[in-house]
Amino acid sequence: MSQPGYSDKVMDHFMNPRNVGVIEDPDGYGKVGNPTCGDVMEMFIRVKDDRIEEIKFRTFGCGAAIATSSMTTEMALGKTVEEGLKITRDEVGRELGGLPPNKMHCSNLAADALHMALEDYLNKAAVRKG
Amino acid sequence: MRRIYMDHAATTPLAPEVLEAMIPYFSERYGNPSSLHSFGREAREAVDDARTEVAALLNAEPSEIYFTSGGTESDNLALRGIARKNKKKGRHIITSSIEHPAVLEVCKALAGEGFEVTYLPVTREGLVEVGAVEEAVREDTILISVMHANNEIGTIQPLEEIGRLAGEKEIYFHTDGVQTAGKIPVDVRSLGVDAFSLSGHKLYGPKGAGALYIRKGVRIESIQQGGGHERGMRSGTENVPGIVGLGRAAMLAEEKMEEESERMRSLRDRMSGWVLKEIEDSWLNGHPVKRLPSNLNFGFRYIEGESLLLYLDAKGVAASTGSACSSKKLAASHVLSAIGLEPVESHGSLRITLGMENTEEDVDYACRAISESVARLREMSALRPG
Ligand SMILES: Cc1ncc(COP(=O)(O)O)c(C=O)c1O
Numbered sequence: 001m002s003q004p005g006y007s008d009k010v011m012d013h014f015m016n017p018r019n020v021g022v023i024e025d026p027d028g029y030g031k032v033g034n035p036t037c038g039d040v041m042e043m044f045i046r047v048k049d050d051r052i053e054e055i056k057f058r059t060f061g062c063g064a065a066i067a068t069s070s071m072t073t074e075m076a077l078g079k080t081v082e083e084g085l086k087i088t089r090d091e092v093g094r095e096l097g098g099l100p101p102n103k104m105h106c107s108n109l110a111a112d113a114l115h116m117a118l119e120d121y122l123n124k125a126a127v128r129k130g
Numbered sequence: 131m132r133r134i135y136m137d138h139a140a141t142t143p144l145a146p147e148v149l150e151a152m153i154p155y156f157s158e159r160y161g162n163p164s165s166l167h168s169f170g171r172e173a174r175e176a177v178d179d180a181r182t183e184v185a186a187l188l189n190a191e192p193s194e195i196y197f198t199s200g201g202t203e204s205d206n207l208a209l210r211g212i213a214r215k216n217k218k219k220g221r222h223i224i225t226s227s228i229e230h231p232a233v234l235e236v237c238k239a240l241a242g243e244g245f246e247v248t249y250l251p252v253t254r255e256g257l258v259e260v261g262a263v264e265e266a267v268r269e270d271t272i273l274i275s276v277m278h279a280n281n282e283i284g285t286i287q288p289l290e291e292i293g294r295l296a297g298e299k300e301i302y303f304h305t306d307g308v309q310t311a312g313k314i315p316v317d318v319r320s321l322g323v324d325a326f327s328l329s330g331h332k333l334y335g336p337k338g339a340g341a342l343y344i345r346k347g348v349r350i351e352s353i354q355q356g357g358g359h360e361r362g363m364r365s366g367t368e369n370v371p372g373i374v375g376l377g378r379a380a381m382l383a384e385e386k387m388e389e390e391s392e393r394m395r396s397l398r399d400r401m402s403g404w405v406l407k408e409i410e411d412s413w414l415n416g417h418p419v420k421r422l423p424s425n426l427n428f429g430f431r432y433i434e435g436e437s438l439l440l441y442l443d444a445k446g447v448a449a450s451t452g453s454a455c456s457s458k459k460l461a462a463s464h465v466l467s468a469i470g471l472e473p474v475e476s477h478g479s480l481r482i483t484l485g486m487e488n489t490e491e492d493v494d495y496a497c498r499a500i501s502e503s504v505a506r507l508r509e510m511s512a513l514r515p516g
């Protein structure tokens with residue numbers, strides 16, 4: 001029915017996803033999507049000295065959804081919060097060597113989930129500062 | 131790597147005997163069945179023999195069998211041919227909401243030609259209710275088309291009852307039997323059908339060869355004009371090797387049906403027994419009993435079908451899913467939606483369709499592969515509780 005046509009890199013991230021899991025009491029958390037009409041992704045981050053020190057994800061979705069989540073965590077790990085916020089959907093797709101056209105929306109979700117986690121971190125940090 | 135094919139509803143391998151029967155018709159017996167010379171005559175005889183073999187599989191007369199290029203064409207011919215020929219009598223068609231696109235899309239096209247189509251709902255198990263058919267019948271209903279067994283969930287429809295009703299009301303009754311021909315007994319007389327579609331590549335025959343049974347006396351017109359082959363019903367020089375292969379496949383299927391369907395049923399039940407017991411939050415879509423002997427359609431909560439399919443593929447197990455992640459959203463197949471599954475239930479569907487080459491060992495290997503793949507995907511699923 002669906003014709004994936006995934007690149008080797010997509011298949012690698014899908015079959016061997018990096019950074020799967022959860023972080024207890026994360027510094028930032030983001031969740032996007034809804035199961036009725038599509039993929040659901042969660043991102044958890046731990047930040048130290050303004051850098052993304054640890055990042056984990058959980059995803060419900062197709063191969064592209066899992067691969068883009070994994071790729072996004074790999075790209076974000078070690079980056080500053082500001083750099084993380086600059087990771088775009090297109091970059092994730094490019095890093096993966098492209099996605100089939102009908103799967104581009106999956107990369108959107110992964111970048112959105114990351115941004116949401118980072119914003120959550122920034123909001124919490126702002127609250128802490130008072 | 132070990133590779134196990136469990137997607138026989140999509141297509142089947144060619145039986146070795148079928149291939150053997152076909153080969154001479156690609157080489158030394160290349161005549162055109164319409165030719166009067168000896169080359170033509172031997173091709174004509176082969177086509178006639180195949181017609182007899184296909185007729186025997188359906189308990190039809192050879193003269194009621196028309197060769198086509200497959201299931202899709204047979205459905206097109208039956209629906210368009212009957213509808214157009216009988217439009218003076220009426221313009222209403224009844225079908226089900228779980229038909230193959232080869233029927234649904236034709237109905238859509240016929241709606242564009244001024245026909246009106248009623249799409250019947252189905253039960254949770256995928257059954258068309260005879261009462262619903264009866265209620266849908268109108269003065270101007272000319273055709274009912276309900277598939278024999280569904281290609282996704284394997285539910286077998288109560289054709290006898292629908293056939294009886296259609297007969298009483300003098301409405302033509304077509305069935306898409308692509309998934310049943312050669313797999314379960316088919317008797318077009320007792321089913322009460324006026325037209326029956328079948329396809330070679332679903333019964334260990336060749337792709338691109340199929341047939342339509344049309345009961346003698348049914349008013350139907352051809353949809354493809356030309357030299358008047360197949361008694362004017364389907365013009366175009368016959369696909370002789372394909373037809374020979376289809377005939378041989380029909381013959382083999384009939385010979386092996388009892389034994390093979392029993393074997394399929396036992397493999398099927400072995401698999402569903404194991405999976406449903408060992409994997410939490412799993413269930414079977416379709417009907418528990420009125421079901422093709424070779425069909426399983428599992429639901430697994432918290433995971434998505436395409437991912438599961440690809441994980442299984444990496445372990446060498448070939449299956450299929452009713453989940454499609456398309457341009458904007460994850461969409462369930464029209465069949466899974468029609469049986470009333472919630473979107474989250476339909477995303478994690480896995481169709482296993484067993485076949486001739488599958489063994490108990492294959493089934494046990496596939497069970498383990500499914501269990502491991504489901505577990506891995508659940509570990510990374512954002513829907514998993516906790
Ligand atoms: C129920 C049903 N009808 C029709 C078809 C189409 O048959 P074919 O591939 O021979 O055109 C299929 C095959 O996918 C089928 O499963």
